[in-house]
Amino acid sequence: MAETFSSVPVVDFARLHDPVTKNEELGKLRDAIFVVGFLYVTNTGLEGIIKRTHERLPELFALSPEVKEDCNMINSPSFLGYTRLGAETTAAKTDLREQFDFGTPGVKPWMEGDPFWQMLEGPNQASLCWESQNTSINVLQYPDHAGAKPLVEEYITNIDSLAQTFVRLVAECLSLPVDTFDGFKGNMSRLKFVKYPPAAQDSQGVGPHKDSAGLFTFLSQDDAGGLQVLNKNGQWIDVSPIQGSLVVNIQQGFEAITGGICAATTHRVIAPTTKTRYSIPFFLGVRLDLTLDQLKESAAHVVQRIPTTDDKKKRAVDVPSEFLSPLSVKRT
Ligand SMILES: O=C(O)CCC(=O)C(=O)O
Ligand SMILES: [Fe+2]
Numbered sequence: 001m002a003e004t005f006s007s008v009p010v011v012d013f014a015r016l017h018d019p020v021t022k023n024e025e026l027g028k029l030r031d032a033i034f035v036v037g038f039l040y041v042t043n044t045g046l047e048g049i050i051k052r053t054h055e056r057l058p059e060l061f062a063l064s065p066e067v068k069e070d071c072n073m074i075n076s077p078s079f080l081g082y083t084r085l086g087a088e089t090t091a092a093k094t095d096l097r098e099q100f101d102f103g104t105p106g107v108k109p110w111m112e113g114d115p116f117w118q119m120l121e122g123p124n125q126a127s128l129c130w131e132s133q134n135t136s137i138n139v140l141q142y143p144d145h146a147g148a149k150p151l152v153e154e155y156i157t158n159i160d161s162l163a164q165t166f167v168r169l170v171a172e173c174l175s176l177p178v179d180t181f182d183g184f185k186g187n188m189s190r191l192k193f194v195k196y197p198p199a200a201q202d203s204q205g206v207g208p209h210k211d212s213a214g215l216f217t218f219l220s221q222d223d224a225g226g227l228q229v230l231n232k233n234g235q236w237i238d239v240s241p242i243q244g245s246l247v248v249n250i251q252q253g254f255e256a257i258t259g260g261i262c263a264a265t266t267h268r269v270i271a272p273t274t275k276t277r278y279s280i281p282f283f284l285g286v287r288l289d290l291t292l293d294q295l296k297e298s299a300a301h302v303v304q305r306i307p308t309t310d311d312k313k314k315r316a317v318d319v320p321s322e323f324l325s326p327l328s329v330k331r332t
Contacts (some may be wrong), residue, residue: 004232005036008239008247013162014043016169030173033250037265038229040245041166041218047244049158050220050280053151057278061098061195063143071100071143078103080141080190085197090207096271097205100143100193102152104160104285107188115289156191156282159218163189163284166248167215174262174306184215184257184298186285196226196269196277205269205277211251214283219247224277230266239267253286259299261306 009032015021016029032039065084073081085098142149164185171180196205205226211217221227221241228236229249239247252264269277 001031002035006231006235006237008032008036008038008040008229008237010040010042010242010245012042013045026169026173029169033170033173033262036229037250037263038239038267039248040239040242041248042242042245044162044246046158046162046246049155050244050246053155053280054220054222054278056147056151057193057195057280058276060100060143060145060148060193061278063145067144071141073101076141078188082143088206090204090209090268093204093207095206096196096199096203097269098195098197102141102156102191102193104156104188104190105153152191155280156189159191159282160189160284162246163216163218163282166218167284170216170262174302176302176305180302181215181254181257184253184286184290186214186287189214189285190283192279192281192283194279194281196224196271196279198273198275199271201273203271205271208266208268210264210266211249211283213253213288214251214285215254215257216284217247217249217251217281218284219249219279219281220245221247221279222277224272224275226270226272226277227279228268228270230268236268251283251286256295257286257298257302258306259303261303 009028011029011032012021012025015025029039068082068084071081073079073083075081080101080103083099083101085096086094088095088097088099142152164182167181167185168178171178174180199205208230219227221239223241223243225238225240227239227247229239231237249267250262250264254262255264269279271277
């Protein structure tokens, strides 16, 4: 198996469902997971909802600053809502992007007495009252714009179902029982609408990072370009737009539960220079109540069962993971 990559592989979802082509396609998925950590998925059946959603993004971002600020993330205990341009920093530099964050609908509100980490799984209702320590904040998480909420909910329902199927295919391609990772799914996943306005040459859209606490990211990008992933030789490889595809990548939560064998890959977005870039990442959440012992047990189990080289197994033990830091994992 190759040590690194010079392009991002394409895996055909329809071929993964055809008994005649399934094994060949699972082999491609396996290489993508082991060697790259990134892949395009085509023929998902979600092309229609993806196109309709992209068509609505310019009007959502064109809402007045007041309407957008009314749902500012700063008011949300669950980090949902609007983030204005220039309010975010990655790798010590300002990101030139503006975004709305939404969460899986219907998550139970955080109550006084619940563990603090559960705040991260807050609800995503149009408006809710969050009460704590006798303060009461009115938290708006959707922009006040006709059709925004049903569109987001439709998108999340569809992509969440695809994501769960995808995770099962990943288990299969690693020669593990299909339901191996089912129990690791969290209550809340996140969907973002992102706008990168044109900027000076080589500006940072979003700086180099690995996606943090979830299992996988499913990104729909428009045709502007700018997304790049880092290979093991330190070269930035373009993830050029493929119409209708989703770009899928491993997050650090999945890296942790696979003992580092399936590693998250560093990526960034170079800001566009002439046209606006819009993207829609969906971050499939991992269970937030996993204990360090459960994580270690899972990692040991997976490392033992995935047929891979001794070298990779060693790396699985060596590679430190942010996800295993005491800051992000509940200890027993
Ligand atoms: O907007 C993109 O294309 C990528 C965004 C990204 O990497 C992220 O939000 O984690
Ligand atoms: Fe990312």
